[in-house]
Amino acid sequence: MTGELSPIDKAKFVAAKRAADFVENGMRVGLGTGSTAAWLVRCLGERVREEGLTFRGVPTSTRTAELARDVGIEVVTLDEARWLDVTIDGADEFDAELNLIKGGGGALLQEKIVATASDRMIVIADAAKEVETLGAFPLPVEVIPFGRTASQALIEEALVSMDVMGRQTTLRMNGDTPYVTDEGNHILDLHLSRIGNARQLAMVLNQIPGVVENGLFIDICDQVVVGYGDGRVEVRDINAGTVSEGRLDFAEDDNLFRDLGD
Known part of the structure; x- marks a missing residue:
């Protein structure tokens, strides 16, 4: 299935796949909304099924909650979780300081509440989302x-x-x-x-x-995982000032996202 994806979808996939590795057993994890976040939820569901990963997910929208339950993730509310270890979400734009525009998927209020109730926020995005100055995206x-x-x-x-x-x-x-x-x-x-x-x-x-609320996320994001259409993935940490690179090889028979309509 991944062999049929467009370069942008491949970039989203590798970013989501890499970010899923940040989730560990026992964590409380904010789950974002949007197309890239949906890839993440599917990747985490795969880890739940194949590795026995156990964590509690706090979705930022009803559609993310439905998808998370469908793939076997335990879903709880933010009130039940109280505080989160990490939130992983997409972005419509991000700049060099990891300031964001979010809300293209219509869930900016829950996304901002969940992100700020987390020890760490990780953004997953394809390289096209990086801009010199915010604002091209409405x-x-x-x-x-x-x-x-x-x-x-x-x-x-x-x-x-x-x-x-x-x-x-x-x-x-x-x-x-x-x-x-x-x-x-x-x-x-x-x-x-x-x-x-x-x-x-x-x-x-x-x-x-x-x-x-507005869709500007200022001083909230800690790391961004940037995916590229050729399988390269880059992790930038704004606090540590580090950049790490890697590559994810595609499995041509991967059907992880065959039912994903987002």
């Missing part, structure tokens, strides 16, 4: 439905004084109706092109009434 902002248009107007007003290149905001849709998060909220996507001061923008956005 920045998700979760808002409550009540007064959403007022919140959107306040966000647009605040962007005038921010160091950004674009200021267009759009309501994320699911067909003909607004997209609804697991918490019953809506998402505004901010098309900024470039974010000059991500830390400042994150603070300003969260002060706006109606805003629940």
Whole structure:
């Protein structure tokens, strides 16, 4: 099956496969949301079945929870786990300081809560997610439905004084109706092109009434596992200042992800 994957999917696969090695018996592990995180969940499920790995997973969305249960991972809530050893999740963008934009999958609120309730956050991504400056990917902002248009107007007003290149905001849709998060909220996507001061923008956005959380993850990520389409994988540790490289060989008959639709 892996022989049929696109280079980007191969890159996601090797990043997920390498990151799965960080999980040890007895750990409490935050499980991210999105296509790359779904590969991780399948890889961990394989370790559960083949190695007898035992750990408790805290999913960041209902769809991650369903997939985790399907592959045999014990699922618990964050309240039950209380604190996590590690969270492993994808990202829509990351920069050299491992600051992130997340929320393309619509789960940014749970993702940020889980990540910050962890001793360590590891991001898994294909090499295309690395950027010099954040902002090319639209920045998700979760808002409550009540007064959403007022919140959107306040966000647009605040962007005038921010160091950004674009200021267009759009309501994320699911067909003909607004997209609804697991918490019953809506998402505004901010098309900024470039974010000059991500830390400042994150603070300003969260002060706006109606805003629940934004998709800027600043000083949260500790390591990034970068996958490449040729099987190379790179682990960067922002705290230790180290970079390690390796390679994962594909098994052409690997059917680990044959049912994965994400």
